[in-house]
Amino acid sequence: MFSTVLVANRGEIAVRVIRTLRELGVRSVAVFSDADADARHVREADTAVRIGPAAAAESYLSVERLLDAARRTGAEAVHPGYGFLAENAAFAQACADAGLAFIGPPASAISLMGDKIRAKETVKAAGVPVVPGSSGSGLTDAELAAAAAEIGMPVLLKPSAGGGGKGMRLVRDAAVLAEEIAAARREAKSSFGDDTLLVERWVDRPRHIEIQVLADGHGNVVHLGERECSLQRRHQKVIEEAPSVLLDEKTRAAMGEAAVNAARACGYVGAGTVEFIVPGGDPSSYYFMEMNTRLQVEHPVTELVTGLDLVEQQLRVAAGAELGFAQADITLTGHAIEARVCAEDPARGFLPSGGTVLALSEPSGGAVRTDSGLTAGVPVGSTYDPMLSKVIVHGPDRATALRTLRAALADTVILGVQTNAGFLRRLLAHPDVVSGDLDTGLVERDLPSLLPDGVPDEVYVTAALLAQGPRALPGPAPQTPAGLEGLEGWLDPFDAATGWRMGGTPAWTVHHFRLPGQDPVQIETRATNSASRGGPPGRSLGEFEARGLGQSPSAPARARIVARTPDHLTIELDGVTHRFAYAPSPEGTWLGRDADSWHVQHHDPVAASLSGGGRTGADTLAAPMPGTVTVVKVAVGDKVIAGQSLLVVEAMKMEHVISAPHAGTVTELDVSPGTTVAMDQVLAVVTPEADEEEVA
Template identity: 45%
Template sequence: MITTLLVANRGEIACRVMRTAKALGLTTVAVHSATDRNARHVEEADIAIDLGGAKPAESYLRADAVLAAAKAAGAQAIHPGYGFLSENAGFARACEEAGLVFLGPPASAIDAMGSKSAAKALMEDAGVPLVPGYHGEAQDYATFQREAARIGYPVLLKAAAGGGGKGMKVVERESELAEALESAQREAQSGFGDSRMLVEKYLTKPRHVEIQVFADKHGNCLYLNERDCSIQRRHQKVVEEAPAPGLSVELRRGMGEAAVRAAQAIGYVGAGTVEFLYDEGSNQFFFMEMNTRLQVEHPVTEAITGLDLVAWQIRVARGEPLPITQEQVPLNGHAIEVRLYAEDPEGGFLPASGHLALYREPPAGPGRRVDSGIREGDEISPFYDPMLAKLIAWGENREEARQRLLSMLCETAVGGFKTNLAFLRRVLAHPAFAAAELDTGFIARHQEQLLPAASALPETFWQLAGEAWAQSEAERVRGDDAHSPWSARDGWRSGLPGETDLHLLAKGESQVVRLRHADGVRGATLNGEWLDVAIGGVRRRHLALRQGDSLYLEWNGELVPVRRFDAIAEAEAAHAHHGGLGAPMNGSIVRILVEPGQVVEAGAALVVLEAMKMEHSIRAPHAGVVKSLYCREGELVSEGTSLVELEEASA
């Protein structure tokens, strides 16, 4: 019997699992790192246990600590969520040995499918088409060099025990292989405790289609339709939808039945996902991998089936049979999910972290769902995945779901660091996405529209920002006598025109905005959190949220932070960083590849920084000589911290 469930995870998936567990009457247990002591999932649990540490290896990846926490809390079962220990066969066995129910497949199934290499070998024996590649045991550089040459560049390096884009590198030519292999192996070891790699042909324009399977302990297994997850950046999914647009009934059935055969071949139990690469031109699909866990994108499957997959996991773990047959699986309407990330799309999608100064979610309602694990005021750590929340919309058809999700994104506000919110709005609004022209190269192909080149903010923006700032300031600070001229914030001066000069900063630009009481932006009025602007008889609304020392103003679909500008302080800060290559985000120094006095070529890797479980190389912008190093391996650094000083090579 399961009465108490420990969730061995964090963030939105921990909150989501506990929501269903509580609905079923279970007591919920959260575990957390030292960093997550005050996190939302900790607050929502009935019992919380501190694992200590900050990095995953010091907390959430410590199987012994998680098992001890389950024993201390009196839990009978553990739900691993996704990531961390969810596909760790050793952990699944340890749960069984400790008398705990693991809400996932048997360890033998994880062994068979948790390793990409083993899974591909199994599929090859079963006659499922595979992408050309190497999945062998030899892991030396010479083997990968030989196999990559045989397959033909470009190739894709992938962590054999991984997922979610960690330990994954595209290699265009042989000269890039050694560095990419070494970096991918470090990422795999850090993220999964296993550095083994595989290599396969990199297909240039495939669709990523996956099948949700579910099996019980009585030999029953079925598929719950499919999802299209083709919109990706850095090999991680950004937009997912169900069902996959444009698939014929025959193709959907063929992929589904192949996925079920794969699951049955390894005695699978619980929720799993079989992922395929689909080539529309040839109408062929190729097995890619199987994820032996619940997926991030499971809500779109729940939306089109009306099923609660976490509830199914709990009931299957209790020994109950699946409640429906394959013929009874519903398929109603269409659902689309987007992942809201703390990251900088214009800066190569580098992850961001810091203080969550502003956070507003769209309200729930028919066809609208938000899964999140954060609150305004939280600190977003550089140690974990940068996903903040998932927004899911359902509609009677794809276009209705798309429009509804766009509306939800317009009602979302995040401030304190860069996010992909505006980028998501551009993706969903793009004509190619509306027409379901999907493949894994979507973002790169439409980069000009999705990631437009930065341009100077126009005068209209600055005037709106000035009006919103002045009016928000007037609301924040009032004198005892509201009618006294000394309490006014309109720049009134005896005998002179009423005007105010505001020194404002937004998106790295500074501007002096002069507001005249008589001739400011005509009709601009701040009503609560909205700036209403009437020009030429047309009224438009801009979200304008004042939070502390910042004003967040909506402009062209983006929430732009605006603050007062101190020219002296900014000049001093710029001088302090002159000549140094700074950290592009908060993180830890993994490797230092140079030393003072060393001559380097343009593009050479100088320092490797790890953030959000991914590695990022700081490279020389030009040829030169390393003058100084301001960091050491293992050190935690903040965004903007100078790491290396590089002098240009003399002519």
């Protein structure tokens, strides 16, 4: 076994690898960019080395800097995690040339399986069925279009050099094929440094099932059963489980044998995954899609049902050991499910989000495991992949695991960064998910039912009560003013945030709030307990009225503060109790409940009106997410049509096209390629044709 291993990655996978290294008594070396100087993986490693600025190309993707970090710290091996250089054959070879063990397959296997075109040809020759599609490498746009026409719509464009859904495009209309090819090439180049594409037949309502394999350097290859990965959005997995409810023992054995044959065909060593597509849910028919020559994001579900630590197995194989078990020794016990928690906003089309983690609580222990790279106080930017953590559970059966995971997500608190945790919890309760009737299009088909329906009234009421200030909420007594120490408990009534007035009836306190993507609202609250009516208020005020939520002024809602701690507030609104986690932010307050969260921001309608001018409304194009402008297709003065693509903003390896809201003229353009933008920052203004005619 090695004595020192460098982990050439970041985030939750780096933390997860470091955990196994610690358990094995192996010294860990973390690497970090300037953006990750205070990251969790840096804190948990035995030592850490700065490798460059925030840009991945100058840090995590720099082979030279990674090898230098290994040399400086005496590392004998490098674990690449997943993403970045994990499937880069040149990096694996560079490690070998530097005398370092690469904890993964040999460069030749990475190169072969990393080229999806060669991979399909290789496994096909080994008797593994493959998806019909284009043949040959380095196809031009015209050749891709010709192959698509021969296959017939719909087709799937895929980067030859990568995986994880990056750069993949489903095309149903031949009229947009050229534009989709260009976009797929850009994403592939950005994510993998290679814009080579292939095209495959799209299989409607498919299931995505993958087989985990392990191979040593002595000719032994086994599979560890399958993972069901059919719950996806935009070809990105969101929930994975093991085993699949679709497969019986006979089919599992057949697919496992096909996966083992695929691994043998490329001379594989280490942990890898062979991915299959199953048309229409028919387990007797399956096609090879690709092989991921690395540890998968979803590897924990396999660990929980097999009892094996896959990182430990990777380390032992890389150190030259034989597998300590045969295929007959592998058994699957119980059921495991994983949910990927990402920095994205489901209410805004799952656009990448960002911010600083203000409050954090992650469940663990018993049947629940959380693999996370988060710590409170650490910023989450738009430079890297949006996945923050994974919540994984194990149960004696699938129904128990589903319930346990929903409960674990409800107990997950991440405030300061918008996440998809609430969406995941609703998805786990979807009838087809509960029954196991899955396919890769389920999420997109039923997406509206999985998104929150507006903002609950109790969110605004809770934010209003918090905004009343500490004197209006139960808690420690306020400090007595200097010179009045003898008047125990005395407080200037006009200094209280209760609306106390000499006439006895407290005044309404007006709160203006706004949530990202929502219209501004006005909420009014006032204290109603006796202390606020006839004299100086007491130390514990907990009863209020609230209006502005649809009630008539004569019948406002009744609110009562039930309990308060430094990070949780429980209120009763019209007889129903609601408990929220909360954290103050510079703009307002973050509230969280049952995996959902809301950033309730203070809103000044007067200031908004004065500062808006001609830069608000339907004419203005604002950044939907924090990121970087990568493409600008217009200039000031250009005439555009409704829906025309004007700019492209990239964040967390995802592209978002900014289109013209209507026909008109570009009258403002505030960005250029390379400009870093914040969420809601104005990018351009398109003045409609009607306005131009009126001015004329």
